[in-house]
Amino acid sequence: MxxxxxxxxxxxxxxxxxxxxxxxxxxxxxxxxxxxxxxxxxxxxxxxxxxxxxxxxxxxxxxxxxxxxxxxxxxxWPQNPLLPNDPYERAVAPRFWVQFPKDKGPCIWRLFRTTAGEEQEKAKKESLEMLRALEEHGLGDKKFFGGDKIGIADIAFGGVAHWLEVIEDLVGVKLIEAHIFPRLHAWTKNFKRVPIIKENLPDYSEMLLYLTGLLERLPRNYSSSKGKKIPTSGFDLI
Structure with missing residues (x-):
């Protein structure tokens, strides 16, 4: 091999x-x-x-x-497949849902980067719209995006299950609440309970410390960052 x-x-x-x-x-x-x-x-x-x-x-x-x-x-490596058997689902999973975090993720980065006020409210609104799309069109009534077991789309959204939680605590804004996004809230719990996922997650305290330090080194507001290169993704710098 x-x-x-x-x-x-x-x-x-x-x-x-x-x-x-x-x-x-x-x-x-x-x-x-x-x-x-x-x-x-x-x-x-x-x-x-x-x-x-x-x-x-x-x-x-x-x-x-x-x-x-x-x-x-x-x-x-076709063993333990991460894509569904159905040809349509196989086409949609990698081409749309795997790309979705890259296309829509920057709104969460802006939530992390901005102070309280109009910019943060805008970032929060966009983040909630992204999560609503996952709740209504991605998960549906399934345990995981791919059905009863973890698939490629679940792996793509793994950052929502752990990293977003750290960002929520850091900026003091809660996004995934059980009464607003019951399916997504349940999915984050199910995803992190899978032994391979649970055993391979960064330590929460270390992540909180790291992101706190990163936040202190970066300008918080876009308005104060003119002329500087602004990362376009939530984790361009990590």
């Missing part, structure tokens, strides 16, 4: 996407922690354009961007 390596960083939900997929499929791999403040020659060699994690190296060949990596893993 070709050697499998994963370049990641511990606070990043995108790294954990790949970890969960590898663990669920029982694929042996070597994990290599990356310091994004001092990027390694290995990272620059394998991902010279974006210079970001995660990077999966299989048989010496690199694959990057977590959504692409998930699809690659599913195609190369």
């Amino acid at each position: 070709a050697e499998v390596k994963l370049k990641g960083t511990w606070p990043s939900p995108f790294s954990y996407r790949v970890i969960w997929a590898l663990k669920l499929k029982d694929i042996p791999y070597e994990y290599i922690e990356e310091d994004l403040s001092n990027k390694s020659p290995m990272l620059l060699q394998y991902n010279p354009v974006h210079k970001m994690i995660p990077v999966l190296v299989h048989g010496g060949k690199p694959i990057f961007e977590s959504a692409v990596i998930l699809q690659y893993i599913e195609e190369v």
Whole structure:
């Protein structure tokens, strides 16, 4: 079997996407922690354009961007499938729902980045709209997005189950409440109860400490950040 390596960083939900997929499929791999403040020659060699994690190296060949990596893993290692059997569902899961967090996730980042006031209220409204779409059109009456067991869409939304909880506590804004999003609230509990997921989550206290420090180093409001590059994703910096 070709050697499998994963370049990641511990606070990043995108790294954990790949970890969960590898663990669920029982694929042996070597994990290599990356310091994004001092990027390694290995990272620059394998991902010279974006210079970001995660990077999966299989048989010496690199694959990057977590959504692409998930699809690659599913195609190369078909055991314990992460995609549904139905052709339509197989098409929708990777092409729409896996992309959904990347397209809609920045609103949560803005909630994290902005102080109380109009900007935070706007970010909260957009975040609630995103979560409502998941509640009504993604989950439905299913235990997981893919049905009775974890699939590729659940892995894609894993950040909602853990990282969002840390952000909620940090900024003092609760988004996933049981009486507003009962299905999504139940899903976060079910997802984190799965042993492989539970055993492979970053420590809550360490995440809270890390994000607190990150928040202190960044300008909070967009209005005060003119002329500076603003990250477009909730975890561009981790």
